[in-house]
Amino acid sequence: MTKKGKRKAGFASARVERLIRTAGAYRVSADATYRLNEILTDYATGLSKYAVDIAKHSGRKTVQEPDIKLAATK
Amino acid sequence: MTKKGKRKAGFASARVERLIRTAGAYRVSADATYRLNEILTDYATGLSKYAVDIAKHSGRKTVQEPDIKLAATK
Numbered sequence: 127m128t129k130k131g132k133r134k135a136g137f138a139s140a141r142v143e144r145l146i147r148t149a150g151a152y153r154v155s156a157d158a159t160y161r162l163n164e165i166l167t168d169y170a171t172g173l174s175k176y177a178v179d180i181a182k183h184s185g186r187k188t189v190q191e192p193d194i195k196l197a198a199t200k
Numbered sequence: 201m202t203k204k205g206k207r208k209a210g211f212a213s214a215r216v217e218r219l220i221r222t223a224g225a226y227r228v229s230a231d232a233t234y235r236l237n238e239i240l241t242d243y244a245t246g247l248s249k250y251a252v253d254i255a256k257h258s259g260r261k262t263v264q265e266p267d268i269k270l271a272a273t274k
Contacts, residue, residue, distance in 0.1 A: 136219055137211055142244070145210055146263055149248030151255070157265035158251070162244065165272050167219070170240055174223030177232070181225070189220055191231035198239050 135163035136170065173197050209237035210244065247271050 143159045174189075177197035181189045217233045248263075251271035255263045 137215055141211055145241070145244045146248040146251065149245055150252040151248070151263040153262040155262055155264045158263045158268045161265045161268045162247065162251075165247070165268070166240055166244055169243060170216070170219045170236065171223055173236065173239070174220045174225070177220065177236075178224040188227040188229055189225040189232045190229045191235045194232045194235045194239070 134167055135160055136167035137163050139163060142166070173200075176200055208241055209234055210241035211237050213237060216240070247274075250274055 139156075139159050142163045143154050146154045146159065146162065173194070174197075177189050177193040180193045180196055181187070184193075213230075213233050216237045217228050220228045220233065220236065247268070248271075251263050251267040254267045254270055255261070258267075
């Protein structure tokens with residue numbers, strides 16, 4: 127099972143697979159790639175939401191690099 | 201400054217920017233996108249290396265979904 131309900135994989139699967147291969151994998155299952163894609167998408171979404179809140183809190187409409195940096199320390 | 205030395209951004213920047221926008225951003229600076237890309241690449245690389253170790257430890261050459269899942273709990 128590759129697609130799982132409403133969860134969303136936001137990145138190109140070839141990119142995700144390449145990352146796992148670069149990490150030393152000999153072979154990578156499609157499910158593994160999809161699962162990592164989901165995990166990354168969830169992580170990125172959570173971090174982004176926090177960065178958006180930080181930017182708004184600072185009275186800005188633009189998310190800037192320090193917002194991302196601060197969000198990542200959470 | 202968008203490119204920063206040897207650190208690598210592994211994803212398509214348009215995808216990363218879209219994720220930040222989906223999280224509610226009105227505008228996103230290029231630096232913010234690049235930084236998130238770097239953070240995600242580092243996170244994915246670390247997780248993948250751990251998943252590769254888990255697969256090898258289990259006597260497999262193929263990284264499978266449960267390896268990614270277990271690696272993500274670390």
